[in-house]
Amino acid sequence: MSQLFTPITLGALPLPNRIIIAPMCQYSADNGKATPWHTIHLGNLSHSGAGLLIVEATAVSPEGRISDRDLGLWDETTTQALADVVTAVKQYSRMPLGIQLGHAGRKASCAVPWQGGGQISATEGGWQTLSASALPFNSQDQIPQAMSLEQIQQLKAQFVAAAQHADGIGFDLIELHAAHGYLLHQFLSPLSNQRTDQYGGGLANRMRLLLEIFSEVRQVIPAHKVLGVRISASDWVDGGWDEPQSVELTAALKQLGCDYIHISSGGLSPQQQIPIGPNYQVPFAETIKQKVGMPTIAVGQITEAEQAEAIVATGQADMVALGRGILYNPRWPWHAAAKLGANVKAPPQYWRSEPQAVKGLFKE
Incomplete structure (x- = not known):
């Protein structure tokens, strides 16, 4: 029996298999509002047969967007658009x-x-950025504003409000984005966090913001609602965030009731040296799974059915997430099930596409 296609439960949420569709930015929103593109894009992926679909990184405030085309969830207008x-x-x-x-x-x-994709100035339609410290990502970027304690409190309230909006419009799961060099990762890494207050310095202080946001979000959403975190397990830079710190962070999140950890890497520094190749991030997932015992999602250059099956079957991770691979092949889970002798959920409108060689592939 294929282990990739066995069910798993995250918190109180049952998933029919271990294939996760990772969040993938579409840069197709209208001032933060979801558009018909999102309906088409997500509707297509929702018939892929995967176990779970996670919507792209969604900004908790206008200044938190990567671009002015990013999806947002910060007021009634953005909430209603995504609700539709x-x-x-x-x-x-x-x-x-x-x-x-x-x-x-x-x-x-x-x-x-x-x-x-480069940073744009205020005269070009850009805005003042924020960070843990006044250190730009690239030397040619604008200097971010080091967040005050008041701004940090405001940020926590923004995450809480966005989570409440997400819960209210019917999402089954919420993931906090602390990876890829974005703000919560900027607080975690000593490369980007040179604060001298309670949010900087040692590991406990650098973890503080993420743990506080997690705790506050956990308190305001229903107990049955799944809450997880995505991290970069390593900056791939000497002296930066690394695997041992990721293990400690995951253990702290587990104590707070985190339901799963989604493990990526990199994105914080242009000095990163990443040995990109198949399964290059899977060892991080394996280490964290073994040392912490939290359900783990592995991601990155996972493209083949047999490869994904091996990751789950050997216990390196509990689930695998697909990003670019499922954009390229939105029916990847169908094809994986056919290769691995499993079956997969598909809408009855598509059942007649089932190949003769794999009769019984589809189920409702």
Whole structure:
């Protein structure tokens, strides 16, 4: 029996298999509001047969957007726009839906990727960025404003409000984005956090903001609602955030009731040296799973069914997440199930596409 296609329960949420669709920015929002693009994009992926679909990084405030085309969830208007998308997707799909909430910090105020992706100035339509310390990501970027304690309190309230909005419009799972060099990662890493107050210095202080946000969000959403965190397990820079610190952070999150950890890496520094290749981040997931015992999601260059099966079957991670691979092949779980002798949920409108060689592949 394929282990990739066995069910798993996160918190109180049952998933039919171990394939997760990772959050993938679409840069297609209108002043933070979801658009018909999101309905089409997410509706398509909701029929892929994956166990869970997590909506792209969604900003908790306007200044927290990577670009001015980022999805947001900070007021009634942005909430209603996304609610319309969730309603449309859930009308025709029973796939659980999650959302990733984040703030870009010093990596905000950028052009969309297909327009270069570089940071833009206020005269070009950009805005003042925020960070743990007044240290830019690149030497040519604007200097971010080091957040005051008052701004930190405001940030926590923004995450709490966004989580309440997400819960209210029907998301089954909420993920806090503390990876890829964005704001919460900027507080975690000693490379970007040179504060001298209670949010800087030693590991306990650098973890403080993420742990406080997690605790406050956990308190305001229902107990059955899944709450997890995505981290970069390493900055891939000497003296930066690394695997041992990630283990300690995950253990602290587990104590607070975290339901899973989604393990990526990098994104904090242009000096990173990443040995990119198949499974290059999986060892981080394996170490954290073994040492902490929290359900883990592995991600990064996982493209083949047999590869994903091996990661789960050997216990390196509990789940695998697909990003670029499922954009390229939105029916990846169908094809994986066919290869691994499993079956997968598909809408009855598509059942007649089932190949003769794998009769019984689809189920409702």
